[in-house]
Amino acid sequence: MSISADILRGHTDAIILAQLMERDSYGYEINKNVSQRTGGAYGFKEATLYTAFKRLEQNGFITSYWGEDGPGARRRYYAITEAGMRQLAADRQEWNETRAVLDALISFKEG
Amino acid sequence: MSISADILRGHTDAIILAQLMERDSYGYEINKNVSQRTGGAYGFKEATLYTAFKRLEQNGFITSYWGEDGPGARRRYYAITEAGMRQLAADRQEWNETRAVLDALISFKEG
DNA sequence: AGAAGATACCTCGTGTGACGAGGTAGAAAA
DNA sequence: TTTTCTACCTCGTCACACGAGGTATCTTCT
Numbered sequence: 001m002s003i004s005a006d007i008l009r010g011h012t013d014a015i016i017l018a019q020l021m022e023r024d025s026y027g028y029e030i031n032k033n034v035s036q037r038t039g040g041a042y043g044f045k046e047a048t049l050y051t052a053f054k055r056l057e058q059n060g061f062i063t064s065y066w067g068e069d070g071p072g073a074r075r076r077y078y079a080i081t082e083a084g085m086r087q088l089a090a091d092r093q094e095w096n097e098t099r100a101v102l103d104a105l106i107s108f109k110e111g
Numbered sequence: 112m113s114i115s116a117d118i119l120r121g122h123t124d125a126i127i128l129a130q131l132m133e134r135d136s137y138g139y140e141i142n143k144n145v146s147q148r149t150g151g152a153y154g155f156k157e158a159t160l161y162t163a164f165k166r167l168e169q170n171g172f173i174t175s176y177w178g179e180d181g182p183g184a185r186r187r188y189y190a191i192t193e194a195g196m197r198q199l200a201a202d203r204q205e206w207n208e209t210r211a212v213l214d215a216l217i218s219f220k221e222g
Numbered sequence: 223a224g225a226a227g228a229t230a231c232c233t234c235g236t237g238t239g240a241c242g243a244g245g246t247a248g249a250a251a252a
Numbered sequence: 253t254t255t256t257c258t259a260c261c262t263c264g265t266c267a268c269a270c271g272a273g274g275t276a277t278c279t280t281c282t
Contacts, residue, residue, distance in 0.1 A: 009120040009239055009268080015216045028259055038212045047241045050261060055239085073248055073259040095217050099210055101149045105126045106206050120239080120268060139230055158270045161232060166268090184230035184277050 012044065012052045013061070014091035020062060020080040021088060027053065027076070053078060061087050123155065123163045124172070125202035131173060131191040132199060138164065138187070164189060172198050 019030045027049050035043040044052075056062045061084035067075040080088070130141045138160050146154040155163075167173045172195035178186040191199070 011213060011217070012239080015213075018217050026259080034216060037215050041208060042212045042216075045241050046260085047243090047262085048239080051239075051241085054261095072250095073257090075259065092217055095213060097152060099213075101153045102122060102126075102206060102210075104148050105145060105153075106122070106129050106203055123268080137230080156270050157231085158233085158272090159268080162268075162270085182278070184228095186230065 011091075011095070012048060013056055014088060014095065016049075016052055016056065016078075017061060017080055017084050017088040017091065020078055021085070024077045024079045026067065026078065029075075030078075056084070059087075060084075122202075122206070123159060124167055125199060125206065127160075127163055127167065127189075128172060128191055128195050128199040128202065131189055131195070135188045135190045137178065137189065141189075167195070170198075171195075 015034060016030060019025055019033055025033070027046075031044050031046075031049060053062070053064070056078075057064060060081060062078045062080055064076050064078050067077050126145060127141060130136055130144055136144075138157075142155050142157075142160060164173070164175070167189075168175060171192060173189045173191055175187050175189050178188050
C-alpha cells in the first residue's frame with residue numbers, strides 16, 4: 001500500500017509545485033500555463049487554485065509575496081521552498097506509481 | 112475542459128467495472144485481484160469498495176445477485192450491464208487523457 | 223470443545239479537496 | 253461609460269474515501 005489515499009485527488013498541489021519549479025509565478029499565470037501545456041484540455045477553477053495556494057503555504061511548500069506595483073492588477077507571487085521541492089519529488093514518484101497501477105487495472109485490455 | 116472534475120478521485124468505479132468486464136465477481140475477490148495485479152501496491156478499503164458497489168448499482172452500471180449457497184460465507188456477485196460497458200469505455204478514454212495531462216504537467220522535466 | 227483467524231458481507235460518520243457562486247478592484251477596449 | 257480582461261479572495265456545499273464498528277460462516281490450531 002505504498003500509494004497514499006489522496007493520490008486520486010491531490011494532484012493539484014503537484015502541478016502547482018512543478019510550475020513553481022521553473023520560476024516564481026502567480027495564480028493567473030500558472031493557470032494559463034496549465035491550459036497551454038495541455039492544449040486547453042485542463043485548467044483549474046479559481047476556487048481550486050486559491051485553496052491550493054493556501055494549503056501549500058500552510059504546509060510550508062511555498063512562500064508568497066506581493067509583486068511590485070506595475071501596470072495592471074496587483075499580483076501575489078509564489079515561490080517554492082526546499083520542503084516544496086522535496087514534496088514535488090515525492091509527488092512525481094507517486095504519480096509514476098499511480099500511472100502504473102491504473103494502467104494495470106483500467107487499460108490492461110482493450111474492450 | 113474535456114476532463115471532468117471527479118477524474119482525480121473517481122477511478123474506483125472504473126477499476127471495478129474493468130474487473131467485471133472479465134467475469135462476474137464479488138467484493139472480496141475483486142479486491143484480491145486488484146492487489147495481485149498491482150503487486151500489492153494497491154487495494155481498496157472495504158468501505159470504499161462497498162460504497163462503490165452501491166453507487167454503481169444505483170447508476171445502473173452493475174447488477175447484483177446472491178451466489179448459490181456453497182461452503183464458506185455467502186457472496187454477493189456483481190455483473191456489468193450494457194450501460195456499465197459504455198461507462199467503462201468512457202472511463203478508459205478519460206484515463207488516457209488524464210495520463211497525458213498529468214505527464215505534461217508533473218513529469219515534463221526531471222527536477 | 224473452544225479460540226483464533228480467514229472469508230465475506232454491511233453501515234455510519236467524518237474529513238477533505240474540488241468548485242459553484244459571489245465579491246473586490248484596477249486597466250484597457252468598445 | 254459600460255464592458256471585458258486581468259487578478260485577487262471567501263464561503264458553503266457536494267461527493268468520495270475510509271476509519272471504526274458490526275454480523276455470520278467455515279477452518280485450523282491447541
